Amino acid sequence: MSITVVGSVALDTVETPAGRNEEGLGGAATYFSLAAVHYAPVNLVGVVGDDFPQEYVDLFERQGINLEGLERAPGRTFRWTGRYHDDVNQRDTLETQLNVFEDFHPKLPGAARKAKYLFLGNIHPSLQLEVLEQVEPTFIALDTMNLWIDIAQEELKQVMARLDAIIINDSEVKQLTGRSNVVKGAREITALGPRIVVVKKGEHGCLLCMEDGFFAAPAFPLDEVLDPTGAGDTFAGGFIGYLAQKDSVDKTTLRQAVIHGSVVASFACEDFGPGPLVTLTRKRIAERYARFKTLVKF
Amino acid sequence: MSITVVGSVALDTVETPAGRNEEGLGGAATYFSLAAVHYAPVNLVGVVGDDFPQEYVDLFERQGINLEGLERAPGRTFRWTGRYHDDVNQRDTLETQLNVFEDFHPKLPGAARKAKYLFLGNIHPSLQLEVLEQVEPTFIALDTMNLWIDIAQEELKQVMARLDAIIINDSEVKQLTGRSNVVKGAREITALGPRIVVVKKGEHGCLLCMEDGFFAAPAFPLDEVLDPTGAGDTFAGGFIGYLAQKDSVDKTTLRQAVIHGSVVASFACEDFGPGPLVTLTRKRIAERYARFKTLVKF
Numbered sequence: 223m224s225i226t227v228v229g230s231v232a233l234d235t236v237e238t239p240a241g242r243n244e245e246g247l248g249g250a251a252t253y254f255s256l257a258a259v260h261y262a263p264v265n266l267v268g269v270v271g272d273d274f275p276q277e278y279v280d281l282f283e284r285q286g287i288n289l290e291g292l293e294r295a296p297g298r299t300f301r302w303t304g305r306y307h308d309d310v311n312q313r314d315t316l317e318t319q320l321n322v323f324e325d326f327h328p329k330l331p332g333a334a335r336k337a338k339y340l341f342l343g344n345i346h347p348s349l350q351l352e353v354l355e356q357v358e359p360t361f362i363a364l365d366t367m368n369l370w371i372d373i374a375q376e377e378l379k380q381v382m383a384r385l386d387a388i389i390i391n392d393s394e395v396k397q398l399t400g401r402s403n404v405v406k407g408a409r410e411i412t413a414l415g416p417r418i419v420v421v422k423k424g425e426h427g428c429l430l431c432m433e434d435g436f437f438a439a440p441a442f443p444l445d446e447v448l449d450p451t452g453a454g455d456t457f458a459g460g461f462i463g464y465l466a467q468k469d470s471v472d473k474t475t476l477r478q479a480v481i482h483g484s485v486v487a488s489f490a491c492e493d494f495g496p497g498p499l500v501t502l503t504r505k506r507i508a509e510r511y512a513r514f515k516t517l518v519k520f
Numbered sequence: 521m522s523i524t525v526v527g528s529v530a531l532d533t534v535e536t537p538a539g540r541n542e543e544g545l546g547g548a549a550t551y552f553s554l555a556a557v558h559y560a561p562v563n564l565v566g567v568v569g570d571d572f573p574q575e576y577v578d579l580f581e582r583q584g585i586n587l588e589g590l591e592r593a594p595g596r597t598f599r600w601t602g603r604y605h606d607d608v609n610q611r612d613t614l615e616t617q618l619n620v621f622e623d624f625h626p627k628l629p630g631a632a633r634k635a636k637y638l639f640l641g642n643i644h645p646s647l648q649l650e651v652l653e654q655v656e657p658t659f660i661a662l663d664t665m666n667l668w669i670d671i672a673q674e675e676l677k678q679v680m681a682r683l684d685a686i687i688i689n690d691s692e693v694k695q696l697t698g699r700s701n702v703v704k705g706a707r708e709i710t711a712l713g714p715r716i717v718v719v720k721k722g723e724h725g726c727l728l729c730m731e732d733g734f735f736a737a738p739a740f741p742l743d744e745v746l747d748p749t750g751a752g753d754t755f756a757g758g759f760i761g762y763l764a765q766k767d768s769v770d771k772t773t774l775r776q777a778v779i780h781g782s783v784v785a786s787f788a789c790e791d792f793g794p795g796p797l798v799t800l801t802r803k804r805i806a807e808r809y810a811r812f813k814t815l816v817k818f
Contacts, residue, residue: 307700308700309694309700310700310701311700396607402605402606402607402608402609403608403742403743403744403745404723405741405742405743406743406744409743423724425702426721426724426725427724427725427736427738429738429741435814435815436741436815437815437816437817437818438725438738438739438741438815438816439738439816439818440725440727440736440737440738441736443703443727443734443736444701444703445701445703445704445707446701446704447701474818477817477818478818480818481818514818515818516733517733517734517735517736518735518736518737518816519735519775520735520737520772520775520776520778520779520813
């Protein structure tokens with residue numbers, strides 16, 4: 223089954239203790255697509271400026287991502303600049319330039335409308351609502367961020383009421399529910415709409431909250447995290463990608479999907495930008511999935 | 521096989537968002553013993569003052585803990601006062617009164633000397649060395665803290681050279697190795713002596729680092745953490761307790777021991793003080809162990 227993702231395509235400038243990557247390919251929809259396409263067909267809906275390098279367009283196309291929904295607007299592409307601390311679990315955003323993203327209104331062309339699985343990347347909830355007016359997918363998942371919880375919580379809750387799944391950081395669970403206990407917070411979020419709450423905890427893994435209980439997965443132990451940018455969106459790409467591939471959202475498939483999300487996210491952290499996702503193969507995904515089995519076996 | 525634990529027995533005053541517990545039974549050796557005794561015979565080595573309530577002595581004895589090594593010294597018992605934040609993963613120590621602990625030198629009587637499994641609770645590394653001069657157990661594990669890493673690192677490293685296992689917080693791994701990556705840090709610690717490094721991550725579970733790889737376990741998802749005091753020592757009690765019960769430290773047993781540690785630690789968080797460990801039964805341990813299997817299954 224195919225997937226549509228709506229979100230940012232960006233040029234990222236990233237500094238980590240390991241080095242600096244200037245104006246590399248970035249954005250939530252980028253990481254999501256490059257991960258998900260290993261599992262199922264992906265339609266990318268977003269916007270770039272007229273300065274967006276052709277080589278990145280070619281890269282998406284070589285990976286088989288459908289770009290019908292990737293608008294080209296006059297002006298500069300969305301840019302994000304961030305610096306990671308020595309502890310790469312901490313980062314500061316140095317600059318965000320919305321540029322062409324400022325006036326973006328997602329328009330879903332044919333194939334993107336027909337996709338059964340929809341991922342609403344981290345954009346303003348009012349834009350996420352605009353997407354939901356255009357389509358009726360079988361499965362809707364969403365990512366969000368502290369900013370929208372802060373300034374657009376009402377609209378966010380309107381979107382949430384229509385979700386199947388929300389993919390959210392532990393700190394955002396606390397912010398949204400006021401609960402310092404993530405377990406309790408995640409349960410409360412299911413009352414707002416999504417029956418599936420996926421709590422991302424970075425280096426600490428992931429907690430999946432479903433009606434009938436929890437599934438907990440560690441992060442894959444990495445000796446070196448070169449650049450964790452996009453790891454959350456990559457996780458979402460592997461998670462939704464696997465569900466779409468299996469065309470199932472039963473309990474077992476959801477658990478396996480979390481591991482697939484963790485597997486691709488672990489690869490994404492091993493180099494700057496989304497490069498590791500481009501060279502990734504199904505064989506290497508399967509190998510690391512098997513290592514996850516060993517990692518948690520008792 | 522029997523276990524000897526050397527560490528503090530204390531009177532704890534604890535404030536959490538859920539309430540306050542004044543001069544309750546506490547201390548690392550207390551939590552460890554009350555957990556471990558569900559698995560194997562335990563000899564407690566420590567010191568209390570002449571103000572130590574008889575009811576706590578009775579409690580230890582009713583639980584079957586051997587108190588031959590629990591010295592009674594003139595003066596006041598060790599006291600600790602702490603306050604937890606709304607987020608109970610954060611706490612401040614308000615007061616530490618060493619009292620009789622200040623002049624404590626552990627002396628191991630007969631049964632305590634013969635135990636095959638030894639847990640050196642979080643005390644000054646020079647005292648841990650004094651213990652090692654008295655015994656030659658088969659398996660030695662240790663807990664420590666930021667203070668000793670700070671002010672007694674040389675002595676700590678002397679102890680570490682003789683360990684089989686170290687049980688340590690993620691923040692202590694970072695402090696001891698200077699590595700912000702816990703995975704890399706844990707590996708480096710094995711070079712200092714202990715072939716087994718157990719990294720405790722509180723609400724995020726535990727990472728077991730062995731020569732041939734990692735085992736990762738989540739924490740048991742708790743809707744409410746009433747009082748996490750002693751959870752780390754309780755974990756150690758379940759971990760060493762299970763190894764002693766099986767009298768094995770092979771790879772499979774170590775993994776299962778981590779889960780047993782997590783199980784008993786989760787119970788300990790459900791009420792103030794070590795009370796939940798007193799009323800715990802093997803049946804309830806087995807039930808929660810089975811729920812852990814479901815929690816991580818994919």
